[in-house]
Amino acid sequence: MNFAWLKSYMPRSFFGRSLMILLFPVVFLQLAVGLVFIQRHFAQVTQQMTHSVALELDYAADVIDSIDSFPEARLTLFTFARPFDMRLDLRQDKTVTPAARRYFYDISGKAIIDTLQAGLTRPTSIDLVRERQWVHVEIQTRHGALLADIPRGRVSASNPHQLLVLMVVISILLTLVSILFLRNQIRPIRELARVSEAFGKGRSESYTPRGATEVRRAGHAFLAMRARIERQIEQRTRMLSGVSHDLRTPLTRLKLSLAMQEETAETQDMRADVQEMEAMLEGFLSFARGDSLEDMETLPLGDLLDRIVQGWKRLDKPLALVVPSGAGDTRVTLRPDAVVRAVNNLISNAMHHADTVQLEVGLSDKTLTFTVQDDGPGIAPADREEALKPFARLDPARNQNSGSGVGLGLAIAADVARSHGGRLELADSPLGGLSASLILPR
Numbered sequence: 001m002n003f004a005w006l007k008s009y010m011p012r013s014f015f016g017r018s019l020m021i022l023l024f025p026v027v028f029l030q031l032a033v034g035l036v037f038i039q040r041h042f043a044q045v046t047q048q049m050t051h052s053v054a055l056e057l058d059y060a061a062d063v064i065d066s067i068d069s070f071p072e073a074r075l076t077l078f079t080f081a082r083p084f085d086m087r088l089d090l091r092q093d094k095t096v097t098p099a100a101r102r103y104f105y106d107i108s109g110k111a112i113i114d115t116l117q118a119g120l121t122r123p124t125s126i127d128l129v130r131e132r133q134w135v136h137v138e139i140q141t142r143h144g145a146l147l148a149d150i151p152r153g154r155v156s157a158s159n160p161h162q163l164l165v166l167m168v169v170i171s172i173l174l175t176l177v178s179i180l181f182l183r184n185q186i187r188p189i190r191e192l193a194r195v196s197e198a199f200g201k202g203r204s205e206s207y208t209p210r211g212a213t214e215v216r217r218a219g220h221a222f223l224a225m226r227a228r229i230e231r232q233i234e235q236r237t238r239m240l241s242g243v244s245h246d247l248r249t250p251l252t253r254l255k256l257s258l259a260m261q262e263e264t265a266e267t268q269d270m271r272a273d274v275q276e277m278e279a280m281l282e283g284f285l286s287f288a289r290g291d292s293l294e295d296m297e298t299l300p301l302g303d304l305l306d307r308i309v310q311g312w313k314r315l316d317k318p319l320a321l322v323v324p325s326g327a328g329d330t331r332v333t334l335r336p337d338a339v340v341r342a343v344n345n346l347i348s349n350a351m352h353h354a355d356t357v358q359l360e361v362g363l364s365d366k367t368l369t370f371t372v373q374d375d376g377p378g379i380a381p382a383d384r385e386e387a388l389k390p391f392a393r394l395d396p397a398r399n400q401n402s403g404s405g406v407g408l409g410l411a412i413a414a415d416v417a418r419s420h421g422g423r424l425e426l427a428d429s430p431l432g433g434l435s436a437s438l439i440l441p442r
C-alpha cells in the first residue's frame with residue numbers, strides 16, 4: 001500500500017504533528033469506549049423493555065385466537081387495550097406478510113426487531129420506518145391482522161446525553177492543556193531555527209540554548225559550529241589581506257627601481273608585469289574585503305542605488321536604471337559596502353563587454369534582486385559555472401585589449417550574495433548579452 005497521499009493531509013509543523021500524535025489515541029480511545037459502552041447499555045435496556053411489550057402482544061394474540069366470533073374478539077381487544085398504553089386494532093380483511101423495516105443507522109431498532117421476532121411466534125411484520133416515534137407491528141391471528149402502534153419510548157431507552165457532553169468537554173479541556181504544554185516545548189526549537197536561518201543570511205544573532213536535552217544539544221552544537229565558521233572566515237580574510245599588503249611594499253620598491261632604469265623594451269615589459277601584479281593584489285584585497293566582516297545595516301534602497309550610480313556617471317557609456325516605483329523608500333537590511341562592490345563588479349563586466357548596460361532592481365516579499373543586463377557577447381551556458389570561480393578568465397584573448405582583469409569580479413559578487421544567504425545567477429539577457437542577477441533574501 002502506498003500512503004503518500006496521506007502525507008498531504010497531515011499537519012506540516014512540528015506543533016501540529018505532536019498535537020496529532022498526542023490527541024489521536026486519546027480521542028480514539030474515548031470514542032471507542034464511549035460508543036461500545038453506550039451501545040451495550042442501550043441494547044440491554046431496549047431488549048428488556050421490548051421483551052415485556054412482546055409478552056403483552058403475544059398474550060393479546062392468544063386471547064383473540066381463543067374467541068370464536070370476530071366482533072366479540074374485536075370488542076375484547078378494545079377493553080383489553082386500555083391499560084396497555086398502545087393503540088390496538090383488528091382487521092379481518094388483512095393477512096400479514098412477515099417483514100421488518102428500519103433505517104440502517106437505527107441501532108436500537110435492530111434490538112427491537114430481534115427481540116420482538118424472538119418473542120412472537122405468529123407471522124409478524126414490524127415497521128420502524130413509517131413514523132419515527134412509533135413502532136408499527138402486525139400479527140397474524142385467526143381473525144386477520146392484529147395491528148399494534150406502540151410509542152417508541154415504551155420499547156427503547158433514550159440517549160444518555162450527559163455522558164456524551166462530559167466526554168466532549170473533557171476532550172476539549174485535555175486538548176487545551178496539551179496545546180499549552182506543547183507550545184512551551186516547541187518554542188526552543190523555533191528559536192534554534194530562527195538563529196540558524198539568520199546565520200544563513202549572514203546575521204549573527206544572540207542565542208542561549210534552552211528546552212529539552214536534545215534541543216539544547218543541537219543548540220550548543222549550532223553555537224560551536226557558528227563560532228568555528230566565523231573564526232575561519234576571519235582567518236581567511238586576515239591572511240589574504242595580510243599577504244596582499246605585505247607584497248605591496250616590495251612591489252612598490254620594484255616599481256621605483258624600474259622607473260630609475262633606462263627606458264628599453266625590456267623595462268617596458270617589466271613595468272607591464274609589475275602593473276599586472278599590482279592589479280592582482282588589488283583584486284586579492286577586495287576579495288578579502290568581500291567577506292562578511294562588515295556589519296549589517298538597514299538603509300533606504302534609494303541611498304544604495306545612488307552610491308552605485310554615482311560611480312558610473314563619469315563614463316561616456318550610460319547606465320540605464322530600472323527601479324519599481326516607490327522602491328527607493330523601501331528599507332533594506334544588508335552589508336552596503338559589499339553589495340555596492342558586488343553590483344559594481346557586474347556593471348564593470350558589462351561595461352567591458354557591451355555598449356548598452358541596464359541595471360534592473362526587483363523587489364518581492366522575500367527577495368531583493370539586482371540584475372545587470374547587457375548586449376555584449378554573453379557567456380555560453382556551459383561556461384557560466386566556470387566564470388563564477390575565482391581567477392577564472394574566459395577566453396583571455398578576447399579580454400586582452402580591454403585591460404584584462406584578475407578574474408575575481410564574479411567570484412566576489414557570488415561570495416557577497418552567499419554571505420547574505422542569497423545567490424548569483426547568470427542567464428541570457430533579452431538585450432542579447434549576459435544577464436547577471438544578484439539575488440538577496442529580505
Ligand SMILES: Nc1ncnc2c1ncn2[C@@H]1O[C@H](COP(=O)(O)OP(=O)(O)OP(=O)(O)O)[C@@H](O)[C@H]1O
Nearest residue numbers: 349350353378387393394405406407408409410434
Ligand atoms: N557581461 C559579460 N559579458 C561577457 N563575458 C563576461 C561578462 N561578465 C563576465 N564575463 C566573462 O567572465 C569572466 C570572469 O569575469 P570576472 O568579473 O570574474 O573576471 P574579470 O572581469 O576577468 O576580472 P575582474 O573583474 O577581477 O577585474 C570574464 O573574464 C569574462 O570572460
Ligand SMILES: [Mg+2]
Nearest residue numbers: 349405409410
Ligand atoms: Mg570583472
